[in-house]
Amino acid sequence: MDVARPSRVVSGVLHPIQPPSSFVVASNSWPSSLIALQSLDLPVEGAYFPAAYHDLVKAKRHRYSPWCSPCDFTLSLKRGVVYLVSGTPGFVSKCVTALGPSAPIVAHVEVRARGLSLKCLKQSLLAARNLVKDLGLVPTIWWDEMFGGATTSRFVFGVSHELAAEGPPTVIPSLPRDLGNFLCGKSGHYGMPLVDQGSLPTFSEVPAARKAIWHENVLLPRGLLPCHKPQSRVYCPSVFHPGKFGVRPLALQELLRLYQLPLSMDSAIRDRHFNLQHALPFESAPPPDMFVSFFRQLWSGDTGGVEI
Numbered sequence: 001m002d003v004a005r006p007s008r009v010v011s012g013v014l015h016p017i018q019p020p021s022s023f024v025v026a027s028n029s030w031p032s033s034l035i036a037l038q039s040l041d042l043p044v045e046g047a048y049f050p051a052a053y054h055d056l057v058k059a060k061r062h063r064y065s066p067w068c069s070p071c072d073f074t075l076s077l078k079r080g081v082v083y084l085v086s087g088t089p090g091f092v093s094k095c096v097t098a099l100g101p102s103a104p105i106v107a108h109v110e111v112r113a114r115g116l117s118l119k120c121l122k123q124s125l126l127a128a129r130n131l132v133k134d135l136g137l138v139p140t141i142w143w144d145e146m147f148g149g150a151t152t153s154r155f156v157f158g159v160s161h162e163l164a165a166e167g168p169p170t171v172i173p174s175l176p177r178d179l180g181n182f183l184c185g186k187s188g189h190y191g192m193p194l195v196d197q198g199s200l201p202t203f204s205e206v207p208a209a210r211k212a213i214w215h216e217n218v219l220l221p222r223g224l225l226p227c228h229k230p231q232s233r234v235y236c237p238s239v240f241h242p243g244k245f246g247v248r249p250l251a252l253q254e255l256l257r258l259y260q261l262p263l264s265m266d267s268a269i270r271d272r273h274f275n276l277q278h279a280l281p282f283e284s285a286p287p288p289d290m291f292v293s294f295f296r297q298l299w300s301g302d303t304g305g306v307e308i
């Protein structure tokens with residue numbers, strides 16, 4: 001050990017999150033912020049999100065679901081609560097405008113990337129950021145790949161000036177992961193195309209870039225999943241075909257981990273039998289742990305992340 005080299009000790013202690021009040025969640029899409037609140041056991045005064053997802057988010061200490069639909073959300077400002085607003089641009093604009101920029105708000109403007117061209121996706125992200133600014137909120141953009149994810153997704157948040165007095169929360173780099181970290185060798189199907197592992201570019205031949213990496217129109221596992229093409233085929237290892245890669249889209253179980261959903265939701269989501277050819281309800285939403293990081297930066301003084 002080189003004792004002359006300066007070292008730095010990083011504490012791994014997480015301080016308790018102490019928000020100033022309870023929360024009200026309003027979303028016309030997937031309620032990631034509510035899932036985060038549930039995981040931290042933080043107080044929820046009300047939650048309004050599509051009824052189709054009510055049975056997927058279990059309410060603690062309740063025998064019945066206390067959740068409500070977005071149409072029941074009252075836009076009258078309540079004192080002593082923090083608003084977590086997420087969804088389509090129109091929904092976020094309506095809620096934030098009615099509540100006013102002086103209200104304590106964390107907003108996420110959803111950009112549904114599936115099927116968009118890269119040009120349209122870039123324009124949609126810019127429009128979301130401009131909307132946040134026009135609503136009087138402080139914008140901050142988080143990259144999934146920097147938060148331990150393996151997609152090219154970008155998430156546009158807005159924070160009220162009251163909460164962002166010292167600047168808005170920002171994404172803290174986590175350990176980098178790629179598609180290969182989420183692939184399951186037991187997934188796949190009989191009859192899927194197979195290729196020899198030796199026929200693919202080696203790690204030394206593939207650029208170490210944080211992006212989707214293609215080889216003959218199939219994604220290599222060393223890269224990322226393009227958020228606008230989530231059903232792209234991937235070279236996947238298979239325990240049933242040693243020395244071969246299966247060529248297939250990601251299975252549901254792999255997508256659940258890729259989108260960083262809690263394990264406790266797996267069974268309920270699998271029971272829904274979602275059609276993977278259509279957009280999944282959570283593929284355009286920030287992972288719940290992203291909101292957890294938000295809360296920690298705002299109300300505990302912790303940042304998290306890792307030094308690379």
